Amino acid sequence: MPVSGDQLITLLIALAATALVVLGIRRASNRSSNKLKPSDSGKRLSSRSSGDDSSGDDSSDESSGNKSENDSQKSGASATKEGHEESSEDNEQDLLDASLSKTRSLGFVGRLGKLFSRKKIDDALLEELEEVLFTADIGPKTANRLLGAIKEGLSKDDLEDPQVVWKMLKDESIDILTIESEEVTFDNPVEGEPFVLLVLGVNGAGKTTTIGKLAAKLKAEGKKVLLAAGDTFRAAAVEQLEVWAERADATIVRGKDGQDPSSVIFDAIRQGKEGGYDVVIADTAGRLHTKTELMDELKKVGRVCDKALPGCPHETWLVLDSTTGQNAIAQAVHFKAAMNVTGIVLTKLDGTAKGGVVLGISEEMKVPIRFIGIGEQVDDLRPFSPETFVAALYQSGDLSGDEAQRQ
Numbered sequence: 001m002p003v004s005g006d007q008l009i010t011l012l013i014a015l016a017a018t019a020l021v022v023l024g025i026r027r028a029s030n031r032s033s034n035k036l037k038p039s040d041s042g043k044r045l046s047s048r049s050s051g052d053d054s055s056g057d058d059s060s061d062e063s064s065g066n067k068s069e070n071d072s073q074k075s076g077a078s079a080t081k082e083g084h085e086e087s088s089e090d091n092e093q094d095l096l097d098a099s100l101s102k103t104r105s106l107g108f109v110g111r112l113g114k115l116f117s118r119k120k121i122d123d124a125l126l127e128e129l130e131e132v133l134f135t136a137d138i139g140p141k142t143a144n145r146l147l148g149a150i151k152e153g154l155s156k157d158d159l160e161d162p163q164v165v166w167k168m169l170k171d172e173s174i175d176i177l178t179i180e181s182e183e184v185t186f187d188n189p190v191e192g193e194p195f196v197l198l199v200l201g202v203n204g205a206g207k208t209t210t211i212g213k214l215a216a217k218l219k220a221e222g223k224k225v226l227l228a229a230g231d232t233f234r235a236a237a238v239e240q241l242e243v244w245a246e247r248a249d250a251t252i253v254r255g256k257d258g259q260d261p262s263s264v265i266f267d268a269i270r271q272g273k274e275g276g277y278d279v280v281i282a283d284t285a286g287r288l289h290t291k292t293e294l295m296d297e298l299k300k301v302g303r304v305c306d307k308a309l310p311g312c313p314h315e316t317w318l319v320l321d322s323t324t325g326q327n328a329i330a331q332a333v334h335f336k337a338a339m340n341v342t343g344i345v346l347t348k349l350d351g352t353a354k355g356g357v358v359l360g361i362s363e364e365m366k367v368p369i370r371f372i373g374i375g376e377q378v379d380d381l382r383p384f385s386p387e388t389f390v391a392a393l394y395q396s397g398d399l400s401g402d403e404a405q406r407q
């Protein structure tokens, strides 16, 4: 059949259009299958994480992805880890700095800072220093020690330099807070037996909250955790621990209301052993009719722990509310006289001006501070480090920049 010129042109146009459509579909399918390649999606992620979000161009996206891959290969995994560690250390310091801001502005460090902002230190200033230290929340024993370090440890020339005196205060504070002790790893040296931690403290100090935070931390480390609801005197106390157990994904052993706390803790330790748990944390009552009754009850708990599993509790921690200032020091002394306290947890350091109480407790008790509570959330429990704490505590008085701040 003869074909006219017009028909030929229409046919060619149709063919060309079909070819274009086929090409377009192929390209599109290539692009989408490329997107699904794991290597490419990895590159995209790494380029995003390096902050290169602005470019919508695929090629530059890829090249920055390759570059960061190569860079990370060059520097190696350890460098990346160090980077993370450094930034998390910075975060920790920032968090603590924020928590202690009231102690620095309104507490004794704030008052000291005002004194030392004067150009020269004279006898009048030393007298004022004495007054600030002795009226602070650190207690007279610690005040004496700090003052003694300044008066006896520094020469006349040293005393004229506020920065030298400030550094002496920091160094002596680190000394006060550094109590030699073995690190607590929450591992029972006896295979197949749980590590048992007994938690004490007056009502409202933050025992249950601390136990919940700690349980979550240990669970995140892969440990099997059992909580013992040993505060059987208040129904609400058991319920509170139950809420935390759920939050931390830990198991809880609870008795009946009014059941003897020792028997609940005994059962929990036994169940901890039989059930292959790594850690048992026992909550206890914070208030009974009298202080003597409370201490007798706690002593009994201690004895029963040893019956359930000889040698335990492996650690006995006293939880103290830092907002109570010197009262916390008095409580610490009282508990230490009755129980073998092996660690302190200081709660509510966020938002208190009485952070200096940490020094008083350490000097008075000579028991290591294990953790500090800086909020009500599950991750607001931090391991205590004297250096980090002192850096945050005395920060505002550092006059010579970063180096001095981090000393």
Ligand SMILES: Nc1nc2c(ncn2[C@@H]2O[C@H](COP(=O)(O)OP(=O)(O)OP(=O)(O)O)[C@@H](O)[C@H]2O)c(=O)[nH]1
Binding pocket: 201, 202, 203, 204, 205, 206, 207, 208, 209, 210, 231, 237, 240, 285, 286, 287, 319, 347, 348, 349, 350, 372, 373, 374, 375, 376, 380
């Ligand atoms: N801001 C702040 N609040 C805290 C911290 N730790 C505990 N709390 C709060 O303090 C209050 C008392 O805490 P609990 O854990 O119930 O104290 P407890 O020692 O178990 O008290 P009792 O069961 O009455 O003996 C709660 O409202 C907690 O949320 C902390 O580090 N910071």
Ligand SMILES: [Mg+2]
Binding pocket: 207, 208, 209, 231, 237, 240, 283
């Ligand atoms: Mg409680």
